[in-house]
Amino acid sequence: MHVLIKGAGVAGLTAAHALVGRGAAVMVAERTHGFANAASWYAGGMLAPWCERESAEETVLIRGTAAAGWWEAALPAGSVHRNGTLVVAPPRDATELRRFASRTSGYRWIGAEEIGALEPALAGRFREALFFPEEAHLDPRLALSALRQGLEAQGTVFRGGAIEEGRFDLTVDCTGAARIGEIKGLRGVRGEMLYLQTYEVSLSRPVRLLHPRIPLYIVPRGGGLFMCGATMIESDDAGPITARSLMELLNAAYTLHPALAEARLIETGTGVRPAFADNLPRVTRQDNTITVNGLYRHGFLLSPAIAEELAALALGAELKRGNAR
Numbered sequence: 001m002h003v004l005i006k007g008a009g010v011a012g013l014t015a016a017h018a019l020v021g022r023g024a025a026v027m028v029a030e031r032t033h034g035f036a037n038a039a040s041w042y043a044g045g046m047l048a049p050w051c052e053r054e055s056a057e058e059t060v061l062i063r064g065t066a067a068a069g070w071w072e073a074a075l076p077a078g079s080v081h082r083n084g085t086l087v088v089a090p091p092r093d094a095t096e097l098r099r100f101a102s103r104t105s106g107y108r109w110i111g112a113e114e115i116g117a118l119e120p121a122l123a124g125r126f127r128e129a130l131f132f133p134e135e136a137h138l139d140p141r142l143a144l145s146a147l148r149q150g151l152e153a154q155g156t157v158f159r160g161g162a163i164e165e166g167r168f169d170l171t172v173d174c175t176g177a178a179r180i181g182e183i184k185g186l187r188g189v190r191g192e193m194l195y196l197q198t199y200e201v202s203l204s205r206p207v208r209l210l211h212p213r214i215p216l217y218i219v220p221r222g223g224g225l226f227m228c229g230a231t232m233i234e235s236d237d238a239g240p241i242t243a244r245s246l247m248e249l250l251n252a253a254y255t256l257h258p259a260l261a262e263a264r265l266i267e268t269g270t271g272v273r274p275a276f277a278d279n280l281p282r283v284t285r286q287d288n289t290i291t292v293n294g295l296y297r298h299g300f301l302l303s304p305a306i307a308e309e310l311a312a313l314a315l316g317a318e319l320k321r322g323n324a325r
């Protein structure tokens, strides 16, 4: 089966990986060189189904729990860090921690001593926290690059520009926010983020700082680098971070640890999360085109499950066509 995948973000690359793994011949069309236009490039890379369940439907938890294992099988050893997630709140926002806990599962309450044992940099800074031991994280940029390299090594061709779709048995459209205005109900949720670098703070796992208005998370990337995110703004504007968002994210980072005020601001970025009204992804088929979209804030968490569903749908259809012959 010859498949054209449009879009080399996390949806397109995971779909390619699943299809190639089942024997399909895949070409990937990407309109830009590199990943800079993909929301996937700006992601935190948190594989955090229990934390996300706080604001997401149960299906996100159910489909997301296998994500870490899928990524471990797909990426070089050591790419997935299974160190859990720590959720903290300043004492004045302690009710936020209770509200968060009441809306999900998969955590245990820990006190100051255990917080300090897990993350020595945070010793003495928080009285209590929620620890989600089963959660994991990865570096999205390394993951995307590794998936692409692995696919190329197996013969998958990557192309820019327009491609004649008629010569493929199937087209898989994974173009994300580019389809806003074309797919009914698809909207953008702007996410601004930044990278800080400091050797004064060391973390082993994503830390989420709850706040009624400006929640923050910090994901360690190694080498003193931290991804800090992210805003959630109802907009498909992919333009540079605003001064307000930058100030708010930096303020929150400073609340988490004052030493972050001395960190170097390495990069700011914006990604547009493609989302439907229910914030759940959709896989739809029309003739020889399957469209995967609406991964919202769960691209790395849910695309493994979606890619496997898609591959079964695509190759199941081929099987039916083969039987009819």
Ligand SMILES: Cc1cc2nc3c(=O)[nH]c(=O)nc-3n(C[C@H](O)[C@H](O)[C@H](O)COP(=O)(O)OP(=O)(O)OC[C@H]3O[C@@H](n4cnc5c(N)ncnc54)[C@H](O)[C@@H]3O)c2cc1C
Residues within 6 Å of the ligand: 006, 007, 008, 009, 010, 011, 012, 029, 030, 031, 032, 035, 037, 038, 039, 040, 041, 042, 043, 044, 045, 046, 047, 174, 175, 176, 177, 178, 190, 191, 192, 193, 229, 230, 231, 270, 271, 272, 273, 274, 292, 293, 294, 295, 296, 297, 298, 299, 300, 301, 302
């Ligand atoms: C700040 C931020 C933090 C996030 N953190 C997390 C997280 O921690 N965990 C998690 O699971 N998710 C996270 N997400 C969500 C995740 O990044 C998205 O769900 C995911 O990137 C969507 O992937 P996608 O492949 O559908 O779209 P994209 O990554 O946007 O990829 C679409 C690709 O299609 C290309 N394209 C568009 N039109 C065409 C065309 N006509 N032909 C060819 N190519 C085309 C684009 O150039 C782009 O490369 C985060 C998102 C943001 C913005």
